[in-house]
Amino acid sequence: MNTSVDQADFFRTLEEKSDNGKLRGDYSQCDERYVVRQDWDAYTPEQHALWRRLYQRQAKLVPGRACQVFLDSLAKMDAANEIPRFDRTTEALYKATGWELVAVPGLVPDQTFFEHLANRRFPVTVWLREPHEFDYIVEPDVFHDFFGHVPLLFNPVFADYMEQYGKGGLKASRLDGLSNLSRLYWYTVEFGLIQTAEGLRAYGAGILSSGGEVEYCLTDPRPRRVAFNAERVxxxxxxxxxxxxxxxxxxxxxxxxxxxxxxxxxxxxxLKQQEVLAANTLLPGETDLPPNPA
Incomplete structure (x- = not known):
């Protein structure tokens, strides 16, 4: 089902697509902030092998497609051979930008998510997809969260953006602005592109953890590529x-x-006085930027 949705519809769709209408992840052991212990020893050899397969595929795809700061950070994270230990990455991350990783069972409520970001804590899901989900999962797993999101948190400017986004989310919940703010997250943190001297590059985690969209977003002639404007987004x-x-x-x-x-x-x-735009809209005066050469 291909539909344009806002945040509320997004979570309803996740629940409908999950087994028995429930989100994945064991929430029985989490604290009041939805934080759990990463039981690293519980990961099986098969799960570590699946992680390696996922990592190796993306590691071959991202050069020349991901922004350089992502590539530089990824190379320093030593996460190629096994599911990473969050505490070890946190040591390096905290030294770089003052951020830490917190383990969560899966998706967390908006308020909790924003509170984590506002306090420079990034929630990383502990479970890993099944082998039959190698190419696509509905809910973010540890590979998406860690491989896709964590490298850019080593960049001071992007790290500050994420903190401000969290603080903005806490305000938006009081101002009836969550659907607007969720679109900003989607089109930047998850599916953002950046212009470089070498051409378009991806920085969004949803792109960088994907086996197909990482190429599609840059070279396929079908999607629009529009200069960023926060209110438009x-x-x-x-x-x-x-x-x-x-x-x-x-x-x-x-x-x-x-x-x-x-x-x-x-x-x-x-924005309350303006119509919501379809996902493929090109407004008058906007330029549809050309893709990179295939």
């Missing part, structure tokens, strides 16, 4: 069961931080 619906129809392109991470730093309260009020 927050009007735009997104796809959850197919590759994106539009990608938003930032100049650099400083632009991302600066455009999302102001108070969004007046933005939410303006």
């Amino acid at each position: 927050m009007r735009t619906l997104y796809k959850i069961d197919s590759y994106q129809e539009t990608y938003f392109v930032i100049r650099d991470f400083q632009q991302l931080f600066e455009e999302t730093a102001p108070d969004f309260a007046p933005v939410y009020e303006r």
Whole structure:
């Protein structure tokens, strides 16, 4: 089912697609912040082997497609051979940008997620997909969260953006702006592109942990590629069961931080008066940026 949705619909769809209408992950052992212990010794040899397969596939795909800061950080993380230990990565990450990783059983409530980010804690799911889910999963697993998200947290500007996003989320919940803010996360943290001297590169975790979209987003002529504008992004619906129809392109991470730093309260009020845009919209005056040469 290919539909454009906002955040509430997104989570309902996840539940409908999960076994028995329940989200995956064991929530029985989590604390009040939905944090659990990463029981690293409980991972099986088969799970470590699956991790290696996933890692090796993506490691071959991301050079020339991922932004350089992602590649540089990934090379330092020593995560190729087995499911990583979160505490070891946290040591290096905290020294670099003051962030830490916290283990969670799966998806967590909005408020909890925003509180973690606002306090420079990134939630990483502990479970790993099954072999038959090698190419696609509905809910984020440890490979998506760790491989896709963690490397950019070593970049100080992007790390600051994530903290401000968390603080913005806490405000948005009081201002009826969560659906708008979820679109911002989707089109930046999950599916963002960045313009470089070498051409378009991906920085979004949903792209960088995908076996197919990492190439599609850069070279396929079908999707739109539009210069990033925060308010425009927050009007735009997104796809959850197919590759994106539009990608938003930032100049650099400083632009991302600066455009999302102001108070969004007046933005939410303006957006209430404007129509929501379909995922494939190109507005008058916008340029559909060309893809990289295939």
